[in-house]
Amino acid sequence: MIRAQIHGDQDFDRPRRRAYPANPSLRMQFHRPVRYNAIRGAYHLSIQLEAPAVVWGANGKCWAFLHDFDASAILQILDDYRHASEERRGPYSNPFDGRRGEGR
Structure with a gap:
C-alpha cells in the first residue's frame, strides 16, 4: 500500500465544494531534522507555502x-x-521493462 496521496480531497490546500470553505489551518509544524517515521498515515505534498511541504x-x-x-x-x-x-x-508505465531494442 502506498501512503503518498497524489490528490487530496478535503485537506487544507484543497478547496471544498461549498460556497464558503472552512479549510482547517496548519497547526503542528515539525522542524529539522524530520524523519520518515514522523509521518503518520497518508500524506501529500503541498506548494501553498513559500517552499514545498509534506502534509x-x-x-x-x-x-x-x-x-x-x-x-x-x-x-x-x-x-x-x-x-x-x-x-x-x-503496465503502460514501463511496457518493455526497461529493455529497448532487445530481442529483435
Missing part, C-alpha cells in the same frame, strides 16, 4: 517543509511517489 494527519494538521526532512526520508518520499505513479499508470 499529513486529519485535514492536514501536521506538516513539515520538504527541506527539513533528513536525506533518507527525502529519498523514501520520492520513492513513494514513484511507486504511486507506477501503480496509477499500470
Whole structure:
C-alpha cells in the first residue's frame, strides 16, 4: 500500500465544494531534522507555502517543509511517489521493462 496521496480531497490546500470553505489551518509544524517515521498515515505534498511541504494527519494538521526532512526520508518520499505513479499508470508505465531494442 502506498501512503503518498497524489490528490487530496478535503485537506487544507484543497478547496471544498461549498460556497464558503472552512479549510482547517496548519497547526503542528515539525522542524529539522524530520524523519520518515514522523509521518503518520497518508500524506501529500503541498506548494501553498513559500517552499514545498509534506502534509499529513486529519485535514492536514501536521506538516513539515520538504527541506527539513533528513536525506533518507527525502529519498523514501520520492520513492513513494514513484511507486504511486507506477501503480496509477499500470503496465503502460514501463511496457518493455526497461529493455529497448532487445530481442529483435
